[in-house]
């Protein structure tokens with residue numbers, strides 16, 4: 001595989017838009033339509049945060065609204081996690097699987113919106129992770145319902161990164177009212193110093 005147009009962030013290889021594999025996937029007709037067209041900064045922020053605040057090894061993790069799936073792929077690689085990548089748009093999966101392959105990890109994929117994630121996919125998972133998944137008001141409602149369901153299925157922790165959109169702030173307020181939740185402002189160590197927030201909801205059991 002061409003090493004040109006590949007960047008490495010926190011030990012994870014990421015294909016850039018000009019990489020021949022990305023171009024060929026696009027040419028073959030894989031066209032995500034709900035912003036799953038690239039790796040968003042919030043994913044890179046969450047990866048950096050998880051590198052500094054590692055998860056327990058070998059947990060069962062589900063990434064929601066995974067897009068190209070880099071957060072889940074990082075968890076599979078760094079924490080030997082068993083990872084299920086989920087997204088409502090199945091067009092993202094060829095990009096996610098290309099990155100899993102490139103980073104030499106195995107992940108599962110499932111097409112599902114936050115509201116339609118099957119009980120079987122949630123039960124027995126330890127952690128839900130997500131990056132930049134709360135950008136419309138209806139997504140705030142869907143994520144509220146998902147977190148409430150996660151609590152009933154014994155999921156221990158939900159970790160969501162966001163640049164700080166109003167819709168996400170509303171979700172964070174809800175979580176702080178109903179669960180044990182913390183919001184941590186986070187600034188990346190990269191040259192751009194871009195940042196946002198990490199919402200952690202814990203003790204859901």
Ligand SMILES: C[S@@+](CC[C@H](N)C(=O)[O-])C[C@H]1O[C@@H](n2cnc3c(N)ncnc32)[C@H](O)[C@@H]1O
Nearest residue numbers: 034035036039040043065067088089113114131
């Ligand atoms: C802004 S992108 C973020 C992608 C990836 N998490 C990242 O940070 O690079 C939002 C992702 O959420 C997915 N998405 C949007 N609405 C969703 C829903 N209701 N249920 C599940 N996934 C959804 C989109 O298809 C897209 O892949």
